[in-house]
Amino acid sequence: KNQVEQSPQSLIILEGKNCTLQCNYTVSPFSNLRWYKQDTGRGPVSLTIMTFSENTKSNGRYTATLDADTKQSSLHITASQLSDSASYICVVSPTGTASKLTFGTGTRLQVTL
Amino acid sequence: DTAVSQTPKYLVTQMGNDKSIKCEQNLGHDTMYWYKQDSKKFLKIMFSYNNKELIINETVPNRFSPKSPDKAHLNLHINSLELGDSAVYFCASSQGGTRSEQFFGPGTRLTVL
Numbered sequence: 337k338n339q340v341e342q343s344p345q346s347l348i349i350l351e352g353k354n355c356t357l358q359c360n361y362t363v364s365p366f367s368n369l370r371w372y373k374q375d376t377g378r379g380p381v382s383l384t385i386m387t388f389s390e391n392t393k394s395n396g397r398y399t400a401t402l403d404a405d406t407k408q409s410s411l412h413i414t415a416s417q418l419s420d421s422a423s424y425i426c427v428v429s430p431t432g433t434a435s436k437l438t439f440g441t442g443t444r445l446q447v448t449l
Numbered sequence: 450d451t452a453v454s455q456t457p458k459y460l461v462t463q464m465g466n467d468k469s470i471k472c473e474q475n476l477g478h479d480t481m482y483w484y485k486q487d488s489k490k491f492l493k494i495m496f497s498y499n500n501k502e503l504i505i506n507e508t509v510p511n512r513f514s515p516k517s518p519d520k521a522h523l524n525l526h527i528n529s530l531e532l533g534d535s536a537v538y539f540c541a542s543s544q545g546g547t548r549s550e551q552f553f554g555p556g557t558r559l560t561v562l
Contacts, residue, residue: 370550379453379539379553380492423490436505437551439492 339363340428340440348446353416357443359409359426371400371411372425374442380425383411416447452476453554455540461560462530469526470557472540480504481523482551483515484539492539498523530561 340361349355361369368387372380384393384400386409392401397414413420426440453474462468474481482505483495496515497505503515512528527534540554 374490377556379541379555381553382550385550425492436494436497436507441489441491444490 340426340438342424342426342440342443344443345441346444346446348448349416351416351418351447351449355413355416355445357411357413357424357426357445359411359440361407361409361426361428361438361440363428363430363438364407365431366404367429367431369400369402369409370427370429370437371398371409372427374423374425376422383424413445416445418447418449421445421447453540453542453552455538455554455557457557458555459558459560461562463562464530464532466530467526467528468530468559469524470538470540470559472523472525472554474521474540474542474552474554476542476544476552478542478544478552479520480543480545480549481517481520482541482543483523483525484541484553486537486539486556488536496523496525527559530559532561535559535561 343358370385371383374380383398386393386402388404399412402409423442423444425442428438456471480499482497484492486492495509498517501517514526517523537556537558539556541551543549543551
């Protein structure tokens with residue numbers, strides 16, 4: 337069964353600090369891995385998409401890494417801001433044009449003063 | 450604004466009623482989706498249409514019926530609403546199948562009393 341597990345479940349950090357969120361998956365074969373940010377009361381917004389051949393991808397202060405051998409990904413947030421408070425969801429897409437995405441349960445990040 | 454829009458944003462109704470949620474995208478995408486996000490914030494795909502053709506039909510009760518009148522619209526009709534249908538429903542769209550980046554709507558919060 338395809339699964340995506342994220343850790344930690346929730347995280348509180350001080351503004352300006354860095355943090356790293358983890359994602360482990362069992363989906364195989366897989367086409368790509370995505371990280372989404374979901375603000376409270378809004379739809380998810382894509383941060384990065386990585387294919388199995390990519391090791392890292394950045395989007396501003398967000399940097400995602402991927403190790404396809406160990407089936408692990410991480411999302412590193414640099415110099416956190418209050419607006420980074422949100423849920424971060426790891427999503428893995430199997431191969432196939434009609435494949436179903438497998439969503440993780442997310443990490444709830446809270447950035448405080 | 451180019452986006453994925455949903456109406457209504459909030460829907461409160463009695464058990465047993467029939468209701469519809471509408472979704473429109475003006476991004477020119479060929480694939481649209483309906484997702485359900487439960488109280489634990491877990492996103493699960495329900496349906497996907499590619500060029501008005503149903504390509505993903507997850508195991509959902511047949512009380513849920515999607516309808517795609519054209520590529521830009523995907524509506525969700527729910528018959529005989531039950532308490533367990535209470536959730537946030539997200540519409541999304543993408544270009545080039547399910548492996549492509551998906552753009553989500555703002556969500557419709559359905560509450561069944």
